[in-house]
Amino acid sequence: MKEEIRLMKGNEAIAHAAIRYGCDGYFGYPITPQSEVLETLEELMPWETTGMVVLQAESEVAAINMVYGGAATGKCVMTSSSSPGVSLKQEGISYIAAASLPALILNVMRGGPGLGTIQPSQADYFQATKGGGHGDYHLIVLAPSTVQEMVDFVGLGFDLMFKYTNPVMILADGIVGQMMEKVQLPEQRPRRTEEEIRKQCPWAADGRKDGRKRNVITSLELESSKMEVINHQLQARYREIEKNETRWEEIGVEDADYLIVAFGTIARISDKARELAAEEGIKVGIVRPITLWPFPTEAVNKAARGKKGVLVVELNAGQMIEDVRLAVHDNLPVEHFGRLGGIIPSPEEVVTALKEKIINK
Amino acid sequence: MKEEIIIAGFGGQGVLSMGKILAYSGLMDDKEVTWMPSYGPEQRGGTANVTVILSDSKISSPVLDRYDIVVALNQQSLDKFAPKVKPGGTLIFDTNGIHNRPTREDIKIYPIDAMEATLEIGNSKAYNMVVMGALLKAMQYKLPMENVIKGLKKSLPERHHKLIPLNEKAIEKGASLL
């Protein structure tokens, strides 16, 4: 059979992927630059085909709490938004993490702070990887750099969220949300049957079928000794995720004199910068963290060994650089280059920054 | 083959959809493609541009600073992007409303009167396909016409397929301008 290759925007691809990977419910609220997710779902009417529920909520707050409610019943649910909307969702995300529920959240980042701009940004790195909401918790954070990865990470996200009963965030930038590329959609994965859901999620509050003991989904525990145990259980899970699920990509690292660390679309701009630098005889390698949490600390440490310097390129004022610095310690210079407010740096700018901040310093 | 192209003009000139048809044509020609628009309120009446990359191999950056081909459809876009054509590259611009012409000598420059040609066809909606024709010829048909027609079909909703002959005619007209 000929592979089904299509051309679509990252945001549209997310909608198609959600249906294809057997999502049970999507709840969202329009915000630029990701409204095409909800628009595409409404256009595709999956409730007529797979039976997937799609609902435009009254707010991002309501949407994330619908996700919480759906996840609590064992269903495969997701939401999407952009930076200001994701800020609104943070309380709900904390509850989902605390109650150990599976959920997928897409953030197509735009420039902030505040209402900011609708142009691309990566300034929610801290929010996504260091908490965002209150309390000690972690999301598994996936950073796609292509439209194909937008599709793939929906499937991966669903798998990981059920495997660890932990929320997963796809942290995309406005570029990959808005650009069109070739994608291959997966075969239609059927939605789980009620029986399969009960087998996979015996903890779900879906009605006390067959007279089983009742299930209660809550994040409340007023007794501190018990709450501490819950916290330790969460932490143990996070260590497990760090051990099993750290993902990254390396390009030309071995022969390189310099290293660029970048995620999402910026890693691709940096890859072009690598090509341009090579034309001038400058050897640059790239490490692209795919999971931002867990961060590929060891991989960055190893890749940086023997290099003359590291440039961290981000669409923010310097966020991931903190994790890169922790990874390489003080062994070599680590500098940051970023554009802010929705400006996208060109590959040439990255080369110039590499020269100014690392090579000629 | 690798072509790094930007098409820039006013919102409403069909800049984004021309880019889309170009991208679909690349898809039908088994190329790797990216289509990266300027997005947001710019689309409504202000300037709009779209970067399209067609390549035989994997595409790295979807955002560029220098281009093999620049298509500029108003003065602002010409001023902004003419300096960004790679030496030896191609600049196509619509002469309509242009008072400062480009002066570079290290690139190929094709001024076209696409507006006039569109009026001759008699359907103002075909404007961007006239420009497309000029672009395809400037590319020396590295994208074969048959795949462009396939791309056109793929990118247009079924109900607009009756317009394909008109679009073909516009593409031919555009090509004749070079």
Place this chain on the structure above:
Amino acid sequence: MNIEEIIREENKVYCKPELLEEVHMHYCPGCSHGVIHKLVAEVVAEMGLTDRTIGVSPVGCAVFAYNYIDVDWIEAAHGRAPAVATAASRLWPENVVFTYQGDGDMSAIGTAESIHAANRGENIVMIFVNNAIYGMTGGQMAPTTLVGQKTATTPYGRRVDLNGHPLEITNLLAILDGTCYVTRQAVHTPAAVRKTKAAIKHAFENALAKKGTSVVEVVATCNSGWKLSPEQANKWMEENMFPKYPLGDLKNN
């Protein structure tokens, strides 16, 4: 009569509902919540819905409702119960989903969720306990606090110029096309308890019949927060709450 004779089956006129858990409730003596919990437990069991019911508990005094009624529960963030219930109900349409919310949850922090879930006509039951005060956090003003009523944050009495008017959220919900049944009841007398039970049952029937959103407001006492004895609290409720929040159906389609 000895104890053995008294507890004989044929002498039984009243018993604990089977779905009410054998645990001590954390509610203050005299609080209305215990009675309302009992009614929900009775209705669910009597309608044979034990294996099809999902409760959504609020933040407020009833936060631990999930410890008392033996059905599946989801504890929602403050005010978000109607959103949580929306998803649970849409994703499990064969189930019956109810929220149990206080006046802060329903008509302050969760106003948007209450209005919009009801306006969408979600096939859910919203049980709304209005005691005109925030009991759990120590007796602060609620949106439904009466003018002149003293609370921890209106120590000299609620003033319209400072605190605005008491909010009749149930009246607002009644005008929405999505609601099919909106009623205001109380549980201060045996007759009132029976009426409230009938109202809750009707609401569950509506949810099963997919008729839209049903809202059962129960005007209730908070004798601790009001700093009255349970008996005085009932009297105060009748004299002060009922004129502002009159009992009866606001809508029954």
